[in-house]
Amino acid sequence: MEFWRKPLDADDIHITRGNVYVLDDRCKGCGYCIEFCPQKVLKASKGFNKKGYHYPEILKPKDCLNCHYCEIICPDFAIYSIAQVVAEKGSKNEVNK
Amino acid sequence: MKGRVRTGAHYWTGDIACAEGALAAGCMFFGGYPITPATEIAEHMSERLPEVLGTFIQMEDEIAAMAAILGASWAGAKSMTATSGPGFSLMMENLGLGICTETPCVVVNVQRPGPSTGLPTLGAQGDMMQARWGSHGHYEIIAMSPCSPQETFYQTIEAFNLSEIYRVPVLIMTDEIVGHMSEKVIVPDAKDIVILNRPKPKGKKENFKPYAAGRNGIPPMPSAGEGYNVHITGLTHDERGYPVMTPEAQVEMVQRIVDKIRNNCHDIIKTESHLLEDADIVVVSYGISSRTSLSAVYEARKCGIKAGLLRLITVWPFPCEEIRALAKRVKGFVTVEINLGQIHLEVERCSEGKAPAILVGHPGGTIITPDDVLKVLKEAF
Amino acid sequence: MQPDHPLNDLLRKDRIPHIWCSGCGIGTIFSACLNAIKASEIDLSKVVMVSGIGCSGRGAGYINVDSFHTTHGRAIPFATGMKLANPSLHVIVFSGDGDLFAIGGNHFIHAARRNIELTVICVNNLNYGMTGGQAAATTPNRAKTTTTPLGNPESPFNLPLLAYASGATYVARWTMLHTRDLTNSIKEALQKKGFSFIEALCPCPVNYGRRNKLRPLDVFKAYQQKSIVKNGANPIEIDADSDKGIIVGKFIDTERPTYTEMYNKIYRSKG
Ligand code: SF4
Ligand code: SF4
Ligand code: SF4
Numbered sequence: 001m002e003f004w005r006k007p008l009d010a011d012d013i014h015i016t017r018g019n020v021y022v023l024d025d026r027c028k029g030c031g032y033c034i035e036f037c038p039q040k041v042l043k044a045s046k047g048f049n050k051k052g053y054h055y056p057e058i059l060k061p062k063d064c065l066n067c068h069y070c071e072i073i074c075p076d077f078a079i080y081s082i083a084q085v086v087a088e089k090g091s092k093n094e095v096n097k
Numbered sequence: 098m099k100g101r102v103r104t105g106a107h108y109w110t111g112d113i114a115c116a117e118g119a120l121a122a123g124c125m126f127f128g129g130y131p132i133t134p135a136t137e138i139a140e141h142m143s144e145r146l147p148e149v150l151g152t153f154i155q156m157e158d159e160i161a162a163m164a165a166i167l168g169a170s171w172a173g174a175k176s177m178t179a180t181s182g183p184g185f186s187l188m189m190e191n192l193g194l195g196i197c198t199e200t201p202c203v204v205v206n207v208q209r210p211g212p213s214t215g216l217p218t219l220g221a222q223g224d225m226m227q228a229r230w231g232s233h234g235h236y237e238i239i240a241m242s243p244c245s246p247q248e249t250f251y252q253t254i255e256a257f258n259l260s261e262i263y264r265v266p267v268l269i270m271t272d273e274i275v276g277h278m279s280e281k282v283i284v285p286d287a288k289d290i291v292i293l294n295r296p297k298p299k300g301k302k303e304n305f306k307p308y309a310a311g312r313n314g315i316p317p318m319p320s321a322g323e324g325y326n327v328h329i330t331g332l333t334h335d336e337r338g339y340p341v342m343t344p345e346a347q348v349e350m351v352q353r354i355v356d357k358i359r360n361n362c363h364d365i366i367k368t369e370s371h372l373l374e375d376a377d378i379v380v381v382s383y384g385i386s387s388r389t390s391l392s393a394v395y396e397a398r399k400c401g402i403k404a405g406l407l408r409l410i411t412v413w414p415f416p417c418e419e420i421r422a423l424a425k426r427v428k429g430f431v432t433v434e435i436n437l438g439q440i441h442l443e444v445e446r447c448s449e450g451k452a453p454a455i456l457v458g459h460p461g462g463t464i465i466t467p468d469d470v471l472k473v474l475k476e477a478f
Numbered sequence: 479m480q481p482d483h484p485l486n487d488l489l490r491k492d493r494i495p496h497i498w499c500s501g502c503g504i505g506t507i508f509s510a511c512l513n514a515i516k517a518s519e520i521d522l523s524k525v526v527m528v529s530g531i532g533c534s535g536r537g538a539g540y541i542n543v544d545s546f547h548t549t550h551g552r553a554i555p556f557a558t559g560m561k562l563a564n565p566s567l568h569v570i571v572f573s574g575d576g577d578l579f580a581i582g583g584n585h586f587i588h589a590a591r592r593n594i595e596l597t598v599i600c601v602n603n604l605n606y607g608m609t610g611g612q613a614a615a616t617t618p619n620r621a622k623t624t625t626t627p628l629g630n631p632e633s634p635f636n637l638p639l640l641a642y643a644s645g646a647t648y649v650a651r652w653t654m655l656h657t658r659d660l661t662n663s664i665k666e667a668l669q670k671k672g673f674s675f676i677e678a679l680c681p682c683p684v685n686y687g688r689r690n691k692l693r694p695l696d697v698f699k700a701y702q703q704k705s706i707v708k709n710g711a712n713p714i715e716i717d718a719d720s721d722k723g724i725i726v727g728k729f730i731d732t733e734r735p736t737y738t739e740m741y742n743k744i745y746r747s748k749g
Binding site for chain 3: 026035
């Protein structure tokens with residue numbers, strides 16, 4: 001992430017990262033997750049799931065910020081983001097919540 | 098604190114005897130709505146339930162009262178409500194929920210004449226078929242009919258016991274006359290009162306099946322908050338309690354809730370016989386009408402008529418076998434009830450044309466006197 | 479290996495996918511409710527969900543706690559009996575606007591008046607979805623439904639005002655887009671004693687939306703553009719009108735003795 005000026009606490013905060021997962025067969029293809037993802041991580045699949053819906057495909061997995069918005073807007077419990085374990089500058093691993 | 102069981106001799110109305118019977122049976126929750134002639138039951142419970150750490154609530158209508166007692170039953174409390182005709186009609190929807198979800202509870206109907214508002218302060222027995230079929234769909238139900246305050250006391254205890262062990266709402270079909278008459282009621286020692294409780298599940302809580310038939314076809318019943326994570330619905334459901342929208346699931350569910358009563362009829366049905374051994378005319382009656390019928394039977398005997406009385410203590414399920422057996426050897430039946438022929442239809446059905454049946458009925462507002470019955474006994478056969 | 483969905487433990491997984499239509503907001507509101515239950519840290523074995531009948535009434539069928547799917551409009555009196563018979567239970571009523579406010583309206587106002595400790599979540603989709611989109615007690619004036627083909631001649635309830643006037647001690651309204659606020663409100667309500675009411679506005683794209691030419695994303699845009707957060711607003715001044723604006727927020731958060739508290743005090747104190 002780029003800053004026009006370096007925030008004073010830039011060394012203390014770290015950008016959260018997440019791994020986003022889709023349970024294809026729970027999806028009903030409403031597209032809300034795609035529409036509301038602030039990072040445009042998702043796009044509708046060309047193919048269909050078991051029930052004939054276009055589920056979201058993960059276009060840019062690395063861009064997921066673990067904001068959980070796709071997860072909480074999804075009416076079908078079909079998508080969720082799990083915090084990535086990030087290697088700290090120092091040594092110990094830390095989990096973003 | 099006053100106890101649950103008020104051992105001793107009392108001078109009580111049928112309504113008070115009903116409330117005291119409920120307390121003796123372990124009732125912990127009453128949800129009600131005022132209606133003549135059942136109000137005294139609610140009033141008495143409002144005073145007495147807190148004394149035994151139970152809960153009374155006056156709901157906004159009878160629909161809510163019936164819903165509340167089902168909720169309370171699933172929270173583990175023995176629960177009841179009491180009403181009369183118009184309120185009984187309002188309870189029919191949630192009575193069906195109680196039947197479908199196999200929820201123990203007791204519903205008292207202190208009958209008054211209908212249709213509609215009818216004669217609120219007088220007696221009748223006109224809701225007997227409504228008790229049997231009032232809620233939609235096919236089901237079996239248990240209904241009792243007491244003929245005195247003393248019997249009301251015992252039948253209320255029995256109603257709780259049957260509802261607990263068969264997991265079905267049990268109806269007490271009393272009437273304004275028994276509800277409002279005052280008589281001596283003897284309450285025995287607490288240790289002499291038999292109390293039965295719903296079967297409880299044992300073993301694993303994970304993936305518990307709330308509708309897997311146990312002994313006698315009756316599933317053990319957990320309460321909310323015990324960790325079984327049950328799902329309970331009025332939709333047709335499988336053993337897991339989950340809705341299944343197929344005719345096959347309907348057959349399985351309805352057949353079981355019907356069979357659990359039908360197959361245990363011998364245990365549920367209670368009747369009383371008076372002078373039946375050699376009788377060739379059988380009076381069939383229940384509740385207040387069975388009292389006047391008994392006088393008529395004794396009077397008839399004095400006149401040389403061989404009459405006897407079959408008194409129904411439980412009205413539903415109906416004692417088909419007894420009527421069938423009697424029909425083979427008697428001249429005829431006389432049904433006595435304060436309606437224009439309800440249980441009479443059952444007597445006719447079960448006698449299978451082998452013996453004729455005559456009705457002594459009245460649309461309500463008065464009792465049927467011994468003379469009314471005697472006249473028919475003298476002339477009929 | 480792919481980790482589980484974070485709400486899997488609260489879901490009856492064997493019943494998912496649920497019956498709600500594609501794009502229906504009920505699932506999102508239900509998900510907010512599950513997240514709130516988790517966040518409240520209440521012992522799950524003491525949490526009970528009671529629903530009535532209708533699309534939202536199916537909620538109770540998907541949560542993996544003791545759950546009761548009752549009759550149309552009667553979730554609240556059923557829940558009342560349950561709560562009074564065992565006050566240690568946390569009883570949530572999850573149901574729709576038709577169920578809670580048309581056929582069940584009388585029960586709602588009386589439970590609020592008595593201050594029964596229930597958390598009532600009303601999914602308001604402005605119509606009867608399950609039966610194919612008929613007018614409800616919440617349908618906006620002039621809106622088209624299958625029973626108001628030329629427009630609704632009636633006016634809708636202002637649900638938070640009704641709840642407040644009846645005596646609810648916690649009243650909030652959010653749209654399904656305000657998922658975090660909604661979750662937070664449900665959590666607050668669960669942790670509070672007394673009768674709590676949360677209205678969650680929600681699109682029904684299949685019935686109400688289709689007849690009123692509202693695609694789900696249009697509804698969301700309206701929610702985004704027209705909703706105004708006014709915590710503490712007077713419930714008499716909170717429109718939910720897509721022209722004038724949809725006022726959302728937590729409106730009421732007060733205390734008064736519950737039915738159980740008063741009952742214990744008056745009837746069960748030693749004497
Ligand atoms: S968690 Fe946020 S950033 Fe990641 S995919 Fe979901 S909405 Fe996009
Ligand atoms: S929000 Fe859920 S149901 Fe809708 S497209 Fe995304 S994953 Fe599928
Ligand atoms: S009919 Fe409407 S409210 Fe019902 S599930 Fe479908 S979209 Fe949702």
